[in-house]
Amino acid sequence: MPAERLALVFFVDALGWEVVRDNDYFSSVTPHRWRQRTVLGYSCAAQPTILTGKMPSEHGxxxxxxxxxxxxxxxxxxxxxxxxxxxxxxxxxxxxxxxxxxxxxxxxxxxxxxxxxxxxxxxxxxxxxxxxxxxxxxxxxxxxxxxxxxAPITVSSIFDEVAARNIPWRSWSWKDGFDQSFEELEASFHGDDRPAFALHYTPYIDGFLHRHVGDREAVEGAVRKVEDKVLHAVEAARAVYDEVDVVLFSDHGMAETAGSHDVMATVAKLGLAEGRDYQVFYDSTMARFWFENTRAEQAVRAALGELDCGAFLTDDDLKREGVYFDDHRFGELVFLMNPRELIVPSYMGGRAPRGMHGFSPDHEDSYAVLMSSFDVSPAPEHIRNSFDVMMKAARIDR
Ligand SMILES: [Zn+2]
Structure with missing residues (x-):
């Protein structure tokens, strides 16, 4: 018996609340929408949070x-x-x-x-x-x-949940091309093994906004391009299934770059030996440090503490954001840049892109969005709630 109903989920990376707020994008298929707080970090933290409903310190x-x-x-x-x-x-x-x-x-x-x-x-x-x-x-x-x-990881994702209940599922991720993935999605609706849960992820808007954020017309064109594909897919699904629940969400927004600082040079000037005195990883908005001695820690704290382009996070900050790890595997001390200020160069690149994310989740450009064809209560105001909404769409009770 092929599936009679479909939970159809679209994951549009970096489709921020600020981009959709004053527009009617997707509203013909998903009339309900909420602003969502994201997690501190990048997609590699936000996507697991969406897929598991847990914070980074829980899913690892x-x-x-x-x-x-x-x-x-x-x-x-x-x-x-x-x-x-x-x-x-x-x-x-x-x-x-x-x-x-x-x-x-x-x-x-x-x-x-x-x-x-x-x-x-x-x-x-x-x-x-x-x-x-x-x-x-x-x-x-x-x-x-x-x-x-x-830290044994024993977290279930939405895919573990549907697979455990023998719900036929399909997914398209970063591995799949834009046009082809939408074609495959629609093709999957036909046939005896058609999915009852389908998740389509696209990095298209993320890539576009890194280059064009702030260009209203260009951004609108890009979102409409995704919207066309989504509306077409929903229509195709409704022609086949008795019932289609649609969910569309993002993981974070995008902030237009306003400035940068060469944090690597600031640290290099301290006369410390990388490896012997300290270890560091330079993300585009965060510098994460590990120290081998207190002299190194004091020097880094003093030098970066003077900068007005960012600030150190305390353990309490990390705990509040759900990104604290007892073993400090991601850093003993984290320096976070202010919204719209980048570490340039960093291990991510030698030049500042026009747009970036990975700032404080409280900044207006950090917020994500969730839209759905059905009402959700309580309101899914954090990206970890996207997991619950997918569970609801898949009709899974826990
Ligand atoms: Zn990105």
Whole structure:
């Protein structure tokens, strides 16, 4: 018996509340909408929160890379022997990434960005498994943090929930192309094995806003392009299924870049030895430090404490945001830039993109959105509630 009803979920990365607030995007299929608070961090923290309904300190994913004694990424260290003009070229890095994806068997999302090669010996990847399928978080034999005895990960994602109930499901993620994924989604509605739960993720708006945020006309064109695809897919589903519940949400917004600071240079001037005195990971909006001695910590605290482009987060801040880890795997001390100010250069890139996210969740440009064809109560005002809304759409009671 093919499924008679469909929970149809669209995940539009970086479709912020500020972009949709004054527009009627998607309203013909999803008349209900809520502003949602996001989590502190990037998509690699927000997406697991949406898919599990848990905060990063519960599902274990915050930064893309965490400090590890024995990193499973360490083979990449060898590329540091190649002259940096070649080994840091983005085309070279892209080839290495493809090769590494095949060789490692890691099915999660990751990128090498401009991370210094030698650091892959000390930093490991958190998302080794495909989080858009069952077993993304729960398998204790999984490589990486799931194996850390002090923090066993036993979190179910929406895919574990539907699979456990034998609900036929399909998903499209960052691995799939824009046009093709929408075509495949519609094609999946036909046939005896059609899904009762379908989640379609697209990174299209995220990529677009990184380059064009602030250009109203261009942004509207991009969102309408996604809207066309979504409306077409919903119509196709309604022609086949007796009942279709539609949910559309994002993970965070996008802020237009206003300035930057060379935090790496500020730290380099302190005369400390990276590795011996301290360890650091420079994200685009956060610098995460580990210290080998108090002299190093005091010097970094004093130098960055003077900057007005950002501030250190306290452990209480991290706990309040649900990103505190007892083992400090993502950093002992975190410096967060002010909204719209970037760390440039960072391990993410040498230039400031026009738009970025990963600032305080309280900033207006950080907010995400959830829209649905049905009313939801209580209001899903945090991105972790997107999990509950998907459960509701899939008619799963817990
Ligand atoms: Zn992004």
């Amino acid at each position: 994913h915050w930064g893309m890379f965490y400090r590890a004694e024995r990193s499973e990424m360490r083979s990449l260290r060898a590329f540091g022997l190649i002259p940096s003009k070649i080994s840091n070229h983005h085309r070279f890095r892209r080839q290495v990434l493809k090769w590494h994806h095949r060789r490692s068997g890691f099915s999660g999302y990751y990128n090498l960005y401009r991370i210094p090669w030698h650091l892959f010996a000390r930093f490991d990847l958190i998302e080794k498994r495909d989080i858009y399928a069952p077993g993304g978080f729960v398998d204790v034999d999984a490589p990486g943090p799931a194996r850390m005895p002090e």
